[in-house]
Amino acid sequence: MKVYTFPRGGISFEDPTAPAGNSAEIAFLPGLSVIPLTQYPGGRAVPTVGVGDRVREGMLIGRAGRGSANVHATVPGKVIRLVSWAGAGALVNEALVIRMEGSFELLGKREIRYPLKDLSPFELRRLISDYGIVEMEGEGKPVAELLLNQLKLKGDSTLVVRCVFDDPWLAADMTLCRKRLGDVVEGALIAARAGGIKRLLFAVSRGEKELGAELLAEAERADFPASLVLVGGRYPQRNRRELELVLRNYEKREGVFLGSLLILGPATLAAIRDAVALRRPILDRYVAVGGSAVKNPQVMRVRLGTRIGELFAECGGFVDRPARIATGSPFLGRPVADLDEPVTKTSYAVFAMLERPAVSAPGGACISCGECRAVCPVGFDPEELYKQVRGGEGLFAAGESGICHGCGCCELVCPSHLPLSETLTGLSGRVN
Numbered sequence: 001m002k003v004y005t006f007p008r009g010g011i012s013f014e015d016p017t018a019p020a021g022n023s024a025e026i027a028f029l030p031g032l033s034v035i036p037l038t039q040y041p042g043g044r045a046v047p048t049v050g051v052g053d054r055v056r057e058g059m060l061i062g063r064a065g066r067g068s069a070n071v072h073a074t075v076p077g078k079v080i081r082l083v084s085w086a087g088a089g090a091l092v093n094e095a096l097v098i099r100m101e102g103s104f105e106l107l108g109k110r111e112i113r114y115p116l117k118d119l120s121p122f123e124l125r126r127l128i129s130d131y132g133i134v135e136m137e138g139e140g141k142p143v144a145e146l147l148l149n150q151l152k153l154k155g156d157s158t159l160v161v162r163c164v165f166d167d168p169w170l171a172a173d174m175t176l177c178r179k180r181l182g183d184v185v186e187g188a189l190i191a192a193r194a195g196g197i198k199r200l201l202f203a204v205s206r207g208e209k210e211l212g213a214e215l216l217a218e219a220e221r222a223d224f225p226a227s228l229v230l231v232g233g234r235y236p237q238r239n240r241r242e243l244e245l246v247l248r249n250y251e252k253r254e255g256v257f258l259g260s261l262l263i264l265g266p267a268t269l270a271a272i273r274d275a276v277a278l279r280r281p282i283l284d285r286y287v288a289v290g291g292s293a294v295k296n297p298q299v300m301r302v303r304l305g306t307r308i309g310e311l312f313a314e315c316g317g318f319v320d321r322p323a324r325i326a327t328g329s330p331f332l333g334r335p336v337a338d339l340d341e342p343v344t345k346t347s348y349a350v351f352a353m354l355e356r357p358a359v360s361a362p363g364g365a366c367i368s369c370g371e372c373r374a375v376c377p378v379g380f381d382p383e384e385l386y387k388q389v390r391g392g393e394g395l396f397a398a399g400e401s402g403i404c405h406g407c408g409c410c411e412l413v414c415p416s417h418l419p420l421s422e423t424l425t426g427l428s429g430r431v432n
């Protein structure tokens with residue numbers, strides 16, 4: 001079977017400090033859970049409960065603001081505080097703190113399945129919206145909006161199930177694919193109906209051929225048009241731009257017409273399935289916990305709202321004082337300022353490293369080795385752009401060169417440790 005890869009640049013990335021993606025431990029239920037009201041793009045969710053109120057597991061506790069998503073309690077208990085802290089940029093995070101008390105209505109109980117057959121696309125999107133389903137990665141865009149936008153496009157379209165593991169820190173998604181394969185496919189079928197999409201395409205890393213075959217067989221059992229494309233394992237194959245490049249190439253070579261593409265990951269699809277088939281919000285997610293400072297890296301199934309410090313403690317704690325703690329992959333990680341910050345719907349990985357990435361002072365010396373040019377998947381000359389930006393020609397550089405999607409490849413290979421990606425991304429924004 002042909003393997004499709006993006007045409008230039010990229011790197012093969014391995015990290016022995018990331019956990020393996022073949023099993024998961026169940027994390028302890030949090031005694032205190034911290035549920036942010038401002039974790040998605042768009043407006044802050046408006047709390048529907050206040051300090052002193054009792055909440056049930058899965059109860060709505062924040063109603064979506066403009067462009068954001070509903071927020072639910074992930075444990076039963078009592079709201080004991082409303083807290084806030086400074087996030088990235090000018091963002092102020094606000095969260096309800098719930099002290100776990102009382103009994104669970106969902107955990108450990110038999111799942112009740114609701115019939116799906118007669119639900120209209122509108123009803124499916126309403127359930128997906130009511131249960132606060134967002135993309136479980138990146139910015140966490142509300143999925144009902146994405147589906148509605150897809151429907152409005154009219155014409156042929158394809159739902160791409162992105163099972164591309166070009167980064168070992170995607171171990172949580174890999175685990176979920178293996179443990180909930182049927183739910184991922186059912187979620188994809190629901191999403192397709194809700195978005196008026198007529199075809200599924202499983203985009204799977206070349207090393208996971210068997211997984212791809214199982215996904216395809218599951219969709220075929222449901223008698224829904226579906227196909228499988230194997231893609232390369234070089235980072236950033238999973239980025240939207242690089243994935244679309246290979247899918248358009250696949251379309252041309254195989255003579256299939258894909259139309260417009262909606263790309264969703266396995267965790268998001270499993271959450272869609274839970275919202276519609278079980279009528280429940282996202283209560284937990286798989287998270288890869290590791291890094292050189294962590295004693296026993298592992299993938300954990302974690303209740304949302306669990307504090308990050310508790311996850312590290314469950315992994316045996318630190319071997320030494322970490323120099324860098326962040327969520328996401330080391331490529332694109334967002335720094336964690338406080339170990340009391342919670343796991344949210346988009347936290348697919350958290351890591352603690354003993355060493356900081358070496359970064360030269362602004363104006364450090366470039367030795368013109370050309371490494372950054374060789375790995376840039378967009379075909380930029382990061383050295384030249386960086387010099388232009390440092391020299392005050394930023395807008396000219398961006399206008400001339402298109403969009404840097406902040407994949408971080410150039411920065412990773414730069415022997416002078418110049419903050420290339422950081423500087424260029426600050427200029428044009430990330431699009432992955």
Ligand code: SF4
Pocket residue numbers: 375376377378379380382403404405406407408409410411420421424
């Ligand atoms: S961060 Fe930007 S300039 Fe650097 S390799 Fe990626 S796309 Fe190219």
Ligand code: SF4
Pocket residue numbers: 365366367368369370371372373382383410413414415416417418420
């Ligand atoms: S990799 Fe770093 S040192 Fe080498 S050319 Fe690029 S910016 Fe200069």
